[in-house]
Amino acid sequence: MTTNQDWIDRDLSVLWHPCTQMKDHETLPPIPVARGSGSWLYDFEGKRYLDAIGSWWLNLFGHANPFINERIKNQLDQLEHVILAGFSHQPVIELSERLVALTPPGLDRVFFADNGSSGIEVALKMSFHYWRNANRPEKNRFIALENSYHGETLGALGVGNISVFTETYAPLIRPATIAPSPDCQKAGPGETCADVTARALSAMRAILEREADQTCAVIVEPLVQCAAGMRMHEPAYLSGLRALCDEFDVHLIADEIAVGFGRTGTMFACEQAGITPDILCLSKGITAGYLPLAAMLTTESIYQAFYADRASRRAFLHSHSYTGNPLACAAALATLDLFERDRVIERNRQRGAMIDALSTPLAAHPNVANLRRTGMIIAMDLVDDQGQAFARTERRGLLAYRHALEHEVLLRPLGDTLYWIPPYTLSDEEWRMLADVTLGAVEAAARG
Ligand SMILES: *Cc1c(COP(=O)(O)O)cnc(C)c1O
Numbered sequence: 001m002t003t004n005q006d007w008i009d010r011d012l013s014v015l016w017h018p019c020t021q022m023k024d025h026e027t028l029p030p031i032p033v034a035r036g037s038g039s040w041l042y043d044f045e046g047k048r049y050l051d052a053i054g055s056w057w058l059n060l061f062g063h064a065n066p067f068i069n070e071r072i073k074n075q076l077d078q079l080e081h082v083i084l085a086g087f088s089h090q091p092v093i094e095l096s097e098r099l100v101a102l103t104p105p106g107l108d109r110v111f112f113a114d115n116g117s118s119g120i121e122v123a124l125k126m127s128f129h130y131w132r133n134a135n136r137p138e139k140n141r142f143i144a145l146e147n148s149y150h151g152e153t154l155g156a157l158g159v160g161n162i163s164v165f166t167e168t169y170a171p172l173i174r175p176a177t178i179a180p181s182p183d184c185q186k187a188g189p190g191e192t193c194a195d196v197t198a199r200a201l202s203a204m205r206a207i208l209e210r211e212a213d214q215t216c217a218v219i220v221e222p223l224v225q226c227a228a229g230m231r232m233h234e235p236a237y238l239s240g241l242r243a244l245c246d247e248f249d250v251h252l253i254a255d256e257i258a259v260g261f262g263r264t265g266t267m268f269a270c271e272q273a274g275i276t277p278d279i280l281c282l283s284k285g286i287t288a289g290y291l292p293l294a295a296m297l298t299t300e301s302i303y304q305a306f307y308a309d310r311a312s313r314r315a316f317l318h319s320h321s322y323t324g325n326p327l328a329c330a331a332a333l334a335t336l337d338l339f340e341r342d343r344v345i346e347r348n349r350q351r352g353a354m355i356d357a358l359s360t361p362l363a364a365h366p367n368v369a370n371l372r373r374t375g376m377i378i379a380m381d382l383v384d385d386q387g388q389a390f391a392r393t394e395r396r397g398l399l400a401y402r403h404a405l406e407h408e409v410l411l412r413p414l415g416d417t418l419y420w421i422p423p424y425t426l427s428d429e430e431w432r433m434l435a436d437v438t439l440g441a442v443e444a445a446a447r448g
Contacts, residue, residue, distance in 0.1 A: 004044050007032035028402070036063025039423050039430055041410065049410040052422050052434050057226065057258050058289030061338055062425045068288055068334040075330035084112065084324040091329030098336055099295055102267060104276040107297035111316070112324040116257040116283035117151030119294030120219075122318055123279045124155050126298065127217040127251045133305040133314045139250075143207060143218040146181040149227030150219060150255050159219050162228060177211060179204045179218075181225065182233035185370055193234050200233075201240040208248040217251035217278070218244075222269035223374055226258040229417040230379030232372050238273035251278035251302075257294070261285035261335070262345050262424065265352070265375030278302060288335040289423075293328035344424055348376055354428065358435040365439065367446035379419035382445050390416055396445040403444035409437040418442070 008029045016022065017030060034044045039062055041049045051059060061068065075091060082089055096110040111126070113119045124142065131139035144150070144159040151157075157166050159176045166173060180186075182200035184193035208215070222238055225231040245252040254277035259269040263285065266272050270280070279302070283294035308314040322328075338344065355378060362380055363371035369387060371380040382396050383389055390396045397413035404411035411418060418438060426434070 002044055004032055004047075007044060031405070038062040038064075039426050048408055049405065050408060050422075050426075050430060050434060050437075052404075052409055052411050052420050054285075054421050054423050055289055057263075057421050058284050058287075059423045060261060060285050060288040060335065060344075060425075062423050065288065065338075065425075067338060068290060068331055071330050071334035071337075072290065072327055075327055079326050081322065081325050081327070085319065089324075089326050089329075091326045091333060092324040095295070095329045095332050095336075098333070099282070099297060102336070103280055103297050104268065104270050106276040106299050107280055108300050109298050109303040111296045111298070111318075113283075113294040113296070114320045114322040114325065114328075115292045116281070116294055117153040117156045118320055119257065119281045119283050119296055120150045120156040120159070120255065121153055122294075122296050123219070123253045123255075123281050124159065124217070125318055126279060126296070126302065126316060127253060129316060130251070130302050130305050131216050138214055139216050141211065141214045141216065142176040143179055143204075143211070143215055143250075144176040145220055145225070146178050147183065147225050147228035147231060148178075148181075148219070148221060149225065150221075151257075176219075177207055177215075179207050181228075181231065182237040183225065183228075183231040184233055184372075185231060194236070197234050197237045197240065200237060201244065204241060204244055208244055208250065212248035212250055215248075215250045217253045219253040219255060221255050222259055223264045223272065224259050224269070224377050226377070226421075227414070229381070229414045230372070230377055230419045232374050232377075232379075235273035238270065238275055242273070242275040242277075245278075253277060253279045253281065255281045257281055257283040259377075261288075262339065262348060263374075263376050263421070265345075265349060267339070267345055286335065287328050287331035288338070290331040290335075291325065291328035292322070293325065293332060348424055351431075355431065358431055362435065362439055362442065365442055367442050376424065377419065377421055379417055380442075382413075382416040382418065382442065384446070392416075394448070396448070399448070400441035400445040403441040404437055407437045407440060409434060409441075411438060411441060416445075 011030055032044055033041045035042050039050055041051055099110055100108055113122050128140055142159050146161055148161045150159050154172055158173045160166050161178050180200045180203045182197050186196050187193055254270050256268055260282045280297040287293050306314050306316050362368050367383055369381045369383045397416045400413055400418055
Protein backbone atom coordinates (compact mmCIF):
# COMPACT_ATOMS: atom_id res chain seq x y z
CA MET A 1 0.00 0.00 0.00
CA THR A 2 1.24 3.47 -0.82
CA THR A 3 1.23 5.87 2.11
CA ASN A 4 0.33 9.54 2.06
CA GLN A 5 4.03 10.30 2.47
CA ASP A 6 4.94 8.46 -0.74
CA TRP A 7 2.55 10.65 -2.67
CA ILE A 8 3.64 13.82 -0.91
CA ASP A 9 7.28 13.14 -1.76
CA ARG A 10 6.47 12.48 -5.40
CA ASP A 11 4.18 15.51 -5.54
CA LEU A 12 6.75 17.89 -4.11
CA SER A 13 9.42 16.70 -6.51
CA VAL A 14 7.40 17.57 -9.65
CA LEU A 15 4.38 19.77 -8.96
CA TRP A 16 4.00 23.52 -8.71
CA HIS A 17 0.64 24.17 -7.02
CA PRO A 18 -1.77 27.04 -7.77
CA CYS A 19 -2.22 29.94 -5.36
CA THR A 20 0.61 28.58 -3.18
CA GLN A 21 3.97 29.67 -1.83
CA MET A 22 5.56 26.26 -2.35
CA LYS A 23 7.95 26.78 0.58
CA ASP A 24 4.91 26.66 2.91
CA HIS A 25 4.69 22.97 2.08
CA GLU A 26 7.86 22.41 4.13
CA THR A 27 5.68 22.74 7.22
CA LEU A 28 2.22 21.94 5.85
CA PRO A 29 2.43 19.41 3.01
CA PRO A 30 -0.32 19.05 0.40
CA ILE A 31 -2.93 16.41 1.20
CA PRO A 32 -3.04 13.62 -1.36
CA VAL A 33 -6.62 12.57 -2.09
CA ALA A 34 -7.24 9.00 -3.16
CA ARG A 35 -10.96 9.26 -3.76
CA GLY A 36 -14.09 11.23 -3.06
CA SER A 37 -17.56 10.12 -2.07
CA GLY A 38 -20.51 12.38 -1.28
CA SER A 39 -19.32 15.34 0.79
CA TRP A 40 -16.11 13.56 1.76
CA LEU A 41 -12.56 13.33 0.47
CA TYR A 42 -10.36 10.39 1.51
CA ASP A 43 -6.57 10.29 1.64
CA PHE A 44 -4.41 7.19 1.02
CA GLU A 45 -4.54 6.11 4.63
CA GLY A 46 -8.31 6.30 5.06
CA LYS A 47 -8.41 9.69 6.76
CA ARG A 48 -11.37 11.73 5.58
CA TYR A 49 -12.22 15.40 5.13
CA LEU A 50 -15.63 17.03 4.84
CA ASP A 51 -15.41 19.26 1.75
CA ALA A 52 -16.86 22.44 3.28
CA ILE A 53 -15.63 24.61 0.41
CA GLY A 54 -16.88 22.44 -2.45
CA SER A 55 -13.29 22.06 -3.70
CA TRP A 56 -12.91 25.77 -4.51
CA TRP A 57 -16.63 26.65 -4.83
CA LEU A 58 -17.32 24.08 -7.52
CA ASN A 59 -18.90 20.97 -6.12
CA LEU A 60 -22.70 21.03 -5.81
CA PHE A 61 -23.81 17.41 -5.49
CA GLY A 62 -20.96 15.61 -3.79
CA HIS A 63 -17.96 13.78 -5.15
CA ALA A 64 -18.37 10.78 -7.46
CA ASN A 65 -22.09 11.44 -7.65
CA PRO A 66 -23.56 8.28 -9.24
CA PHE A 67 -26.14 10.20 -11.31
CA ILE A 68 -23.59 12.56 -12.87
CA ASN A 69 -21.00 9.79 -13.26
CA GLU A 70 -23.46 7.71 -15.24
CA ARG A 71 -24.30 10.57 -17.59
CA ILE A 72 -20.65 11.35 -18.27
CA LYS A 73 -19.91 7.67 -18.90
CA ASN A 74 -22.78 7.47 -21.38
CA GLN A 75 -21.53 10.55 -23.19
CA LEU A 76 -18.01 9.14 -23.23
CA ASP A 77 -19.17 6.21 -25.34
CA GLN A 78 -20.89 8.56 -27.82
CA LEU A 79 -18.48 11.43 -28.36
CA GLU A 80 -15.62 12.72 -26.21
CA HIS A 81 -14.95 15.94 -28.12
CA VAL A 82 -15.45 17.62 -31.44
CA ILE A 83 -14.39 20.97 -32.86
CA LEU A 84 -17.18 23.51 -32.21
CA ALA A 85 -16.33 25.71 -35.22
CA GLY A 86 -18.27 24.42 -38.20
CA PHE A 87 -19.53 21.44 -36.14
CA SER A 88 -22.00 20.98 -33.34
CA HIS A 89 -23.32 18.24 -31.06
CA GLN A 90 -26.34 17.23 -29.03
CA PRO A 91 -25.12 18.08 -25.48
CA VAL A 92 -24.01 21.61 -26.43
CA ILE A 93 -27.29 22.36 -28.21
CA GLU A 94 -29.43 21.00 -25.39
CA LEU A 95 -27.37 22.79 -22.75
CA SER A 96 -27.64 26.10 -24.64
CA GLU A 97 -31.41 25.74 -24.92
CA ARG A 98 -31.75 25.01 -21.24
CA LEU A 99 -29.49 27.86 -20.14
CA VAL A 100 -31.45 30.30 -22.28
CA ALA A 101 -34.66 29.04 -20.67
CA LEU A 102 -33.30 29.20 -17.11
CA THR A 103 -31.48 32.54 -17.13
CA PRO A 104 -33.18 35.96 -16.90
CA PRO A 105 -35.34 36.89 -19.92
CA GLY A 106 -33.55 38.44 -22.90
CA LEU A 107 -30.40 36.32 -22.70
CA ASP A 108 -30.91 34.32 -25.87
CA ARG A 109 -27.43 33.48 -27.18
CA VAL A 110 -24.76 31.31 -25.62
CA PHE A 111 -21.01 31.45 -26.24
CA PHE A 112 -18.80 28.80 -24.61
CA ALA A 113 -15.30 28.78 -23.17
CA ASP A 114 -13.53 26.25 -21.00
CA ASN A 115 -12.91 28.00 -17.68
CA GLY A 116 -14.01 31.06 -15.73
CA SER A 117 -11.14 33.43 -16.54
CA SER A 118 -11.41 32.65 -20.24
CA GLY A 119 -15.12 33.35 -19.93
CA ILE A 120 -14.34 36.80 -18.53
CA GLU A 121 -11.99 37.44 -21.45
CA VAL A 122 -14.86 36.50 -23.76
CA ALA A 123 -17.21 38.92 -22.00
CA LEU A 124 -14.75 41.83 -22.07
CA LYS A 125 -13.78 41.29 -25.70
CA MET A 126 -17.40 40.80 -26.74
CA SER A 127 -18.49 44.07 -25.12
CA PHE A 128 -15.56 46.02 -26.55
CA HIS A 129 -16.08 44.48 -30.00
CA TYR A 130 -19.80 45.27 -29.89
CA TRP A 131 -19.08 48.98 -29.45
CA ARG A 132 -16.46 48.85 -32.19
CA ASN A 133 -19.00 47.23 -34.51
CA ALA A 134 -21.46 49.96 -33.46
CA ASN A 135 -18.96 52.61 -34.61
CA ARG A 136 -18.12 53.62 -31.06
CA PRO A 137 -14.45 52.50 -30.88
CA GLU A 138 -13.72 55.16 -28.26
CA LYS A 139 -15.72 53.03 -25.85
CA ASN A 140 -12.83 50.77 -24.87
CA ARG A 141 -12.54 50.90 -21.08
CA PHE A 142 -14.20 49.08 -18.20
CA ILE A 143 -15.51 49.91 -14.75
CA ALA A 144 -15.15 47.34 -11.98
CA LEU A 145 -15.83 47.37 -8.26
CA GLU A 146 -13.47 47.80 -5.35
CA ASN A 147 -12.40 44.32 -4.09
CA SER A 148 -13.55 42.68 -7.31
CA TYR A 149 -12.21 39.35 -8.55
CA HIS A 150 -12.84 38.09 -12.06
CA GLY A 151 -10.03 35.58 -12.56
CA GLU A 152 -6.32 35.74 -13.17
CA THR A 153 -5.64 35.97 -16.87
CA LEU A 154 -4.34 39.41 -17.82
CA GLY A 155 -7.61 40.82 -19.11
CA ALA A 156 -9.45 39.52 -16.04
CA LEU A 157 -6.80 41.03 -13.75
CA GLY A 158 -7.48 44.37 -15.44
CA VAL A 159 -10.98 44.32 -13.93
CA GLY A 160 -9.71 42.87 -10.64
CA ASN A 161 -9.05 44.87 -7.49
CA ILE A 162 -7.38 42.48 -5.06
CA SER A 163 -3.78 43.53 -4.77
CA VAL A 164 -2.22 40.11 -4.06
CA PHE A 165 -3.32 39.05 -7.52
CA THR A 166 -2.86 42.28 -9.48
CA GLU A 167 0.08 44.19 -7.97
CA THR A 168 2.99 42.13 -9.30
CA TYR A 169 1.63 42.17 -12.83
CA ALA A 170 0.67 45.84 -12.91
CA PRO A 171 2.97 46.64 -15.87
CA LEU A 172 1.13 44.04 -17.94
CA ILE A 173 -2.36 45.17 -17.04
CA ARG A 174 -4.67 47.83 -18.44
CA PRO A 175 -6.57 48.75 -15.30
CA ALA A 176 -10.28 49.44 -15.11
CA THR A 177 -11.76 52.39 -13.25
CA ILE A 178 -12.60 51.18 -9.76
CA ALA A 179 -15.93 52.18 -8.24
CA PRO A 180 -16.77 51.84 -4.52
CA SER A 181 -18.11 48.45 -3.48
CA PRO A 182 -21.64 48.25 -2.05
CA ASP A 183 -20.34 45.74 0.56
CA CYS A 184 -22.74 45.92 3.54
CA GLN A 185 -19.81 45.68 5.93
CA LYS A 186 -18.90 49.23 4.96
CA ALA A 187 -21.89 50.58 6.89
CA GLY A 188 -20.64 53.07 9.46
CA PRO A 189 -22.12 53.54 12.94
CA GLY A 190 -25.85 54.23 12.70
CA GLU A 191 -25.91 53.35 9.00
CA THR A 192 -27.82 50.58 7.28
CA CYS A 193 -26.80 48.59 4.25
CA ALA A 194 -29.28 50.68 2.26
CA ASP A 195 -27.09 53.72 3.01
CA VAL A 196 -24.04 51.91 1.65
CA THR A 197 -26.03 50.91 -1.45
CA ALA A 198 -27.16 54.48 -2.08
CA ARG A 199 -23.63 55.83 -1.63
CA ALA A 200 -22.12 53.22 -3.97
CA LEU A 201 -24.75 53.99 -6.62
CA SER A 202 -24.19 57.72 -6.47
CA ALA A 203 -20.42 57.16 -6.76
CA MET A 204 -21.10 54.96 -9.80
CA ARG A 205 -23.28 57.69 -11.29
CA ALA A 206 -20.49 60.24 -10.85
CA ILE A 207 -18.00 57.92 -12.58
CA LEU A 208 -20.41 57.25 -15.46
CA GLU A 209 -21.08 60.96 -15.89
CA ARG A 210 -17.36 61.42 -16.49
CA GLU A 211 -16.47 58.20 -18.29
CA ALA A 212 -19.50 56.63 -19.98
CA ASP A 213 -18.36 57.87 -23.40
CA GLN A 214 -15.18 55.80 -23.08
CA THR A 215 -16.75 52.88 -21.24
CA CYS A 216 -17.79 49.53 -22.74
CA ALA A 217 -19.20 47.95 -19.61
CA VAL A 218 -19.46 47.77 -15.85
CA ILE A 219 -18.58 44.32 -14.52
CA VAL A 220 -19.85 43.03 -11.17
CA GLU A 221 -20.05 39.89 -9.06
CA PRO A 222 -23.77 39.93 -8.17
CA LEU A 223 -24.65 39.75 -4.44
CA VAL A 224 -21.39 38.27 -3.15
CA GLN A 225 -17.80 39.28 -3.90
CA CYS A 226 -16.46 35.88 -3.02
CA ALA A 227 -12.68 36.11 -3.43
CA ALA A 228 -12.61 39.39 -1.50
CA GLY A 229 -13.80 37.49 1.57
CA MET A 230 -17.48 36.77 0.89
CA ARG A 231 -18.50 40.43 0.93
CA MET A 232 -22.23 40.72 0.44
CA HIS A 233 -24.47 43.46 -0.92
CA GLU A 234 -28.15 44.17 -1.46
CA PRO A 235 -30.08 43.22 -4.61
CA ALA A 236 -31.09 46.91 -4.72
CA TYR A 237 -27.53 47.74 -5.77
CA LEU A 238 -27.93 45.54 -8.84
CA SER A 239 -31.25 47.05 -9.88
CA GLY A 240 -29.81 50.54 -9.37
CA LEU A 241 -26.75 49.60 -11.40
CA ARG A 242 -28.88 48.16 -14.22
CA ALA A 243 -30.76 51.46 -14.42
CA LEU A 244 -27.51 53.45 -14.50
CA CYS A 245 -26.03 51.27 -17.25
CA ASP A 246 -29.19 51.83 -19.32
CA GLU A 247 -29.16 55.56 -18.69
CA PHE A 248 -25.50 55.92 -19.66
CA ASP A 249 -25.50 53.40 -22.50
CA VAL A 250 -22.90 50.98 -21.17
CA HIS A 251 -23.16 47.20 -20.88
CA LEU A 252 -23.64 45.42 -17.59
CA ILE A 253 -21.57 42.24 -17.29
CA ALA A 254 -22.68 39.93 -14.46
CA ASP A 255 -19.94 37.56 -13.38
CA GLU A 256 -21.93 34.75 -11.78
CA ILE A 257 -19.04 32.32 -12.09
CA ALA A 258 -19.02 31.78 -8.31
CA VAL A 259 -22.59 32.74 -7.35
CA GLY A 260 -24.55 31.07 -10.14
CA PHE A 261 -26.33 27.71 -9.85
CA GLY A 262 -28.13 28.26 -6.59
CA ARG A 263 -25.34 29.58 -4.40
CA THR A 264 -27.17 32.75 -3.38
CA GLY A 265 -30.55 31.09 -2.82
CA THR A 266 -31.89 31.58 -6.35
CA MET A 267 -30.66 29.81 -9.45
CA PHE A 268 -28.89 33.02 -10.49
CA ALA A 269 -28.13 35.99 -8.24
CA CYS A 270 -29.49 38.51 -10.80
CA GLU A 271 -32.97 37.06 -10.27
CA GLN A 272 -33.10 38.60 -6.81
CA ALA A 273 -32.83 42.05 -8.34
CA GLY A 274 -35.13 41.19 -11.26
CA ILE A 275 -32.51 42.31 -13.77
CA THR A 276 -31.09 41.00 -17.03
CA PRO A 277 -27.41 41.80 -17.58
CA ASP A 278 -26.11 42.31 -21.13
CA ILE A 279 -23.66 39.47 -20.62
CA LEU A 280 -23.95 36.77 -17.97
CA CYS A 281 -20.83 34.69 -17.19
CA LEU A 282 -21.27 31.18 -15.79
CA SER A 283 -18.72 28.52 -14.84
CA LYS A 284 -17.69 26.74 -11.61
CA GLY A 285 -20.95 25.05 -10.50
CA ILE A 286 -22.17 24.68 -14.09
CA THR A 287 -20.82 21.11 -14.16
CA ALA A 288 -21.34 20.60 -10.40
CA GLY A 289 -17.57 20.62 -10.06
CA TYR A 290 -16.83 17.86 -12.54
CA LEU A 291 -15.28 19.37 -15.63
CA PRO A 292 -14.10 22.79 -16.80
CA LEU A 293 -16.72 24.72 -18.75
CA ALA A 294 -17.87 28.33 -19.03
CA ALA A 295 -20.96 29.75 -20.73
CA MET A 296 -21.52 33.41 -21.55
CA LEU A 297 -25.10 34.35 -22.29
CA THR A 298 -25.96 37.52 -24.12
CA THR A 299 -28.76 39.37 -25.85
CA GLU A 300 -29.94 39.08 -29.42
CA SER A 301 -28.98 42.71 -29.98
CA ILE A 302 -25.33 42.14 -29.05
CA TYR A 303 -25.31 39.00 -31.20
CA GLN A 304 -26.78 40.90 -34.16
CA ALA A 305 -24.02 43.53 -34.06
CA PHE A 306 -21.58 40.79 -35.12
CA TYR A 307 -23.80 39.24 -37.80
CA ALA A 308 -22.69 40.42 -41.23
CA ASP A 309 -20.93 39.45 -44.43
CA ARG A 310 -17.51 37.98 -43.82
CA ALA A 311 -15.69 40.88 -45.49
CA SER A 312 -17.02 43.31 -42.88
CA ARG A 313 -14.68 41.77 -40.25
CA ARG A 314 -17.34 41.97 -37.62
CA ALA A 315 -17.24 38.33 -36.49
CA PHE A 316 -16.26 37.36 -32.97
CA LEU A 317 -13.25 35.18 -33.72
CA HIS A 318 -12.44 34.27 -30.11
CA SER A 319 -11.87 30.54 -29.56
CA HIS A 320 -10.55 27.95 -27.11
CA SER A 321 -9.67 24.41 -28.13
CA TYR A 322 -12.00 22.70 -25.67
CA THR A 323 -14.93 25.08 -26.24
CA GLY A 324 -18.23 23.36 -25.48
CA ASN A 325 -16.64 20.00 -24.68
CA PRO A 326 -19.35 17.30 -24.89
CA LEU A 327 -18.33 15.56 -21.66
CA ALA A 328 -18.49 18.86 -19.78
CA CYS A 329 -21.85 19.66 -21.41
CA ALA A 330 -23.15 16.22 -20.41
CA ALA A 331 -22.07 16.91 -16.81
CA ALA A 332 -23.85 20.28 -16.98
CA LEU A 333 -27.05 18.69 -18.31
CA ALA A 334 -26.95 16.10 -15.53
CA THR A 335 -26.45 18.97 -13.06
CA LEU A 336 -29.53 20.79 -14.36
CA ASP A 337 -31.51 17.54 -14.17
CA LEU A 338 -30.54 17.16 -10.52
CA PHE A 339 -31.69 20.73 -9.79
CA GLU A 340 -35.09 19.82 -11.24
CA ARG A 341 -35.42 16.30 -9.95
CA ASP A 342 -34.51 17.16 -6.35
CA ARG A 343 -36.03 20.68 -6.32
CA VAL A 344 -32.69 21.84 -5.03
CA ILE A 345 -33.37 25.60 -4.86
CA GLU A 346 -36.47 25.05 -2.76
CA ARG A 347 -34.82 22.46 -0.54
CA ASN A 348 -31.78 24.69 0.05
CA ARG A 349 -34.07 27.56 0.99
CA GLN A 350 -35.83 25.36 3.53
CA ARG A 351 -32.48 24.60 5.15
CA GLY A 352 -31.73 28.28 5.76
CA ALA A 353 -33.32 28.29 9.21
CA MET A 354 -31.36 25.21 10.25
CA ILE A 355 -28.11 26.77 9.03
CA ASP A 356 -28.87 30.01 10.87
CA ALA A 357 -29.58 28.08 14.06
CA LEU A 358 -26.30 26.18 13.72
CA SER A 359 -24.35 29.37 13.19
CA THR A 360 -25.88 31.17 16.19
CA PRO A 361 -23.16 30.03 18.63
CA LEU A 362 -20.57 31.20 16.10
CA ALA A 363 -22.25 34.58 15.66
CA ALA A 364 -22.28 34.99 19.45
CA HIS A 365 -18.62 34.05 19.86
CA PRO A 366 -16.42 36.98 20.98
CA ASN A 367 -13.77 36.10 18.39
CA VAL A 368 -16.24 36.13 15.48
CA ALA A 369 -17.46 39.26 13.72
CA ASN A 370 -19.81 39.86 10.79
CA LEU A 371 -21.35 36.43 10.54
CA ARG A 372 -23.28 36.66 7.28
CA ARG A 373 -25.22 34.41 4.94
CA THR A 374 -26.53 34.74 1.42
CA GLY A 375 -28.19 31.46 0.44
CA MET A 376 -25.58 28.72 0.66
CA ILE A 377 -22.66 31.08 1.31
CA ILE A 378 -21.91 31.54 5.01
CA ALA A 379 -18.94 33.61 6.21
CA MET A 380 -17.47 35.14 9.35
CA ASP A 381 -14.35 37.09 10.28
CA LEU A 382 -11.91 36.17 13.05
CA VAL A 383 -11.28 39.02 15.52
CA ASP A 384 -9.27 39.41 18.72
CA ASP A 385 -10.76 39.67 22.21
CA GLN A 386 -11.33 43.40 21.68
CA GLY A 387 -13.25 42.69 18.49
CA GLN A 388 -10.45 44.06 16.28
CA ALA A 389 -9.00 42.33 13.22
CA PHE A 390 -5.78 40.44 13.85
CA ALA A 391 -2.62 41.68 12.13
CA ARG A 392 -2.40 39.98 8.71
CA THR A 393 1.06 38.65 9.59
CA GLU A 394 -0.35 36.59 12.46
CA ARG A 395 -2.07 34.30 9.96
CA ARG A 396 -4.78 33.26 12.41
CA GLY A 397 -6.85 31.91 9.53
CA LEU A 398 -4.10 29.37 8.91
CA LEU A 399 -4.48 28.14 12.50
CA ALA A 400 -8.20 27.66 11.88
CA TYR A 401 -7.36 25.75 8.68
CA ARG A 402 -5.01 23.40 10.54
CA HIS A 403 -7.44 22.83 13.38
CA ALA A 404 -10.22 21.98 10.95
CA LEU A 405 -8.01 19.54 9.02
CA GLU A 406 -7.13 17.78 12.26
CA HIS A 407 -10.87 17.42 12.85
CA GLU A 408 -11.79 16.08 9.41
CA VAL A 409 -12.96 19.29 7.77
CA LEU A 410 -11.58 21.06 4.72
CA LEU A 411 -12.18 24.71 5.63
CA ARG A 412 -9.91 26.97 3.63
CA PRO A 413 -10.15 30.51 5.02
CA LEU A 414 -9.51 33.60 2.92
CA GLY A 415 -7.09 35.41 5.23
CA ASP A 416 -9.04 35.59 8.50
CA THR A 417 -12.43 35.06 6.88
CA LEU A 418 -13.82 31.58 7.50
CA TYR A 419 -16.56 30.45 5.16
CA TRP A 420 -18.74 27.54 4.16
CA ILE A 421 -19.54 26.90 0.50
CA PRO A 422 -20.39 23.24 0.79
CA PRO A 423 -22.05 20.84 -1.62
CA TYR A 424 -25.85 21.07 -1.42
CA THR A 425 -25.95 17.44 -0.34
CA LEU A 426 -24.67 17.79 3.23
CA SER A 427 -26.81 15.84 5.69
CA ASP A 428 -28.07 17.51 8.87
CA GLU A 429 -25.45 15.53 10.74
CA GLU A 430 -22.69 16.84 8.45
CA TRP A 431 -23.93 20.41 8.86
CA ARG A 432 -23.80 20.00 12.64
CA MET A 433 -20.30 18.59 12.49
CA LEU A 434 -19.22 21.47 10.26
CA ALA A 435 -20.56 24.04 12.73
CA ASP A 436 -18.93 22.26 15.71
CA VAL A 437 -15.53 21.98 14.04
CA THR A 438 -15.72 25.60 12.90
CA LEU A 439 -16.35 26.70 16.46
CA GLY A 440 -13.29 24.73 17.55
CA ALA A 441 -11.30 26.30 14.71
CA VAL A 442 -12.31 29.79 15.86
CA GLU A 443 -11.13 28.98 19.37
CA ALA A 444 -7.86 27.48 18.15
CA ALA A 445 -7.24 30.56 16.01
CA ALA A 446 -8.10 32.93 18.88
CA ARG A 447 -5.70 31.12 21.24
CA GLY A 448 -2.91 31.66 18.74
C1 LIG B 1 -13.30 31.66 -9.84
C2 LIG B 1 -13.79 32.93 -10.41
C3 LIG B 1 -13.38 33.36 -11.69
C4 LIG B 1 -12.33 32.62 -12.49
O1 LIG B 1 -12.67 31.32 -12.83
P1 LIG B 1 -11.50 30.26 -13.13
O2 LIG B 1 -12.20 29.07 -13.69
O3 LIG B 1 -10.85 29.98 -11.80
O4 LIG B 1 -10.55 30.88 -14.08
C5 LIG B 1 -13.93 34.52 -12.19
N1 LIG B 1 -14.84 35.23 -11.50
C6 LIG B 1 -15.26 34.85 -10.27
C7 LIG B 1 -16.29 35.67 -9.57
C8 LIG B 1 -14.73 33.70 -9.68
O5 LIG B 1 -15.10 33.36 -8.44
